[in-house]
Amino acid sequence: MSMIRDLRAVVRPHRRRGVAAFDGTLSESTPSAVVDCAVYSAGKRVGDTCSPREAAHRVRLANGEQSAEGSFVWIGLHEPTEAEFEGIAKRFGLHPLAVEDAVHAHQRPKLERYDDVLFAVFKTIRYVEHGQLTPTSEVVSTGEVMVFTGKDFVITVRHGEHGSLRALRRRLEGDTELLAKGPSAVLHAIADQVVDGYLAVVDELQSDVDEAEFEVFASRTRKSSDIxxxxxxxREVLEFKRAAGPLLRPMQLLSERPMRMVDPDIQKYFRDVADHLARVNEQVAAFDELLNSLLQANLAQVSVAQNEDMRKITAWAAIFAVPTMITGVEGMNFQFMPERDTLYGYPVLMACTLLVCALMYRGFRRNGWL
Structure with missing residues (x-):
C-alpha cells in the first residue's frame, strides 16, 4: 500500500502532461489511477504490465484465435476520476450507471447485471487497533471494491486506504488452474478475500464486546464514559452490519442462479463464501443484540444507583428532621414550658433526641437504606 501511495504521489501531479502510472511499461494514454493491467491466457500472465488500450487489443486479438480462446484482461484501478475512467468504460462497454457508482463510491453492497456484464460492489472492513476503547474510538474502517466482470475482462475499482488486491493478484497468478476459469475466478477470489477480512474483524470485535460487557457489570462506580x-x-458494529448484511443476497444469487458470466465450477465456490458471510452476519447481529442489552443494563444500573442515593438522602433527611423539629419547638419561647423549670430538663431532652435519631438510624440501616 505504501508503495502504491508513493507511486500515485509521484504520478498525479503530472496527469495533464500524460505521464503514465508505471515507468516505461504503460503508454502515455494510461490513466494514473491504474495500479496494474495485464492479459491472462490459460491461467498465465502474458507479458508485462501494459496499458488498458493495448490489453484490450491483445485479448480480443487472442480470443479470435482458436488456440488462445478464453483469454481475458484484468485492470486494477484505485480511486479513478471520471476522466480517468471514461476511456476504459467506453472501451469495454460499461453501463453509465455502473460507471457513476464506481467513480463516486459510497455505494451499498450489491450485484447488478448489465447485459453481459456483472457489476458487484463489496465493502471492505479493517479493524482499527486501539489501546483502550473510548467514547470516540474508531473500531472499524470501511472501504469499497467494485468489480466489473465480463466475458473477456475484469475491472476492479478500489476506494480507501486498505483492501489492496495486489497480493491477491499474485496468489491467483500462482494458481493457473483456477485462473484459467476466467474472470469469474477473479470475482470469487475478491469476494472470498473480502469475507475472510470480515471474519478476522469479527474475532477482534469479540474482544472489544467482551471488554465492554465486563466493564458494565464489574464496575462499582457508574461513569458516563461507560455508556x-x-x-x-x-455504532461501529452497525457500520459493520451495513457493510456485511446486504452482501449475503448477492452471494446467494451467485451460488444458486446459473449465469453466463460465471463458470459452473466457480459457482460452487460461491456457496462457501455465502456460508462464511452468513456466519459473519449472525455474529454481528449477536453483537448488536448484546450491546443493546448492555446499554439497557447500564441504564438500569444508573437508575438503581440513583434510587439508592435518593434513599440515603431521604433517610438522613428523616433523621435530621427530629432535632430540627425539637429545635423549632423549643425556639418558640412559650411562657409555660416544663423543661425550663427543672434541673435536668435540657439534658433529658437532648438524650431523647439522640435516642430517637439512633433508633431511626438503626431502622434505616437494617432496611438497607443506609
Missing part, C-alpha cells in the same frame, strides 16, 4: 464506550462500539 459512551458501549454506544460508540454499537
Amino acid at each position: 459512551g464506550r458501549v454506544y460508540q462500539l454499537k
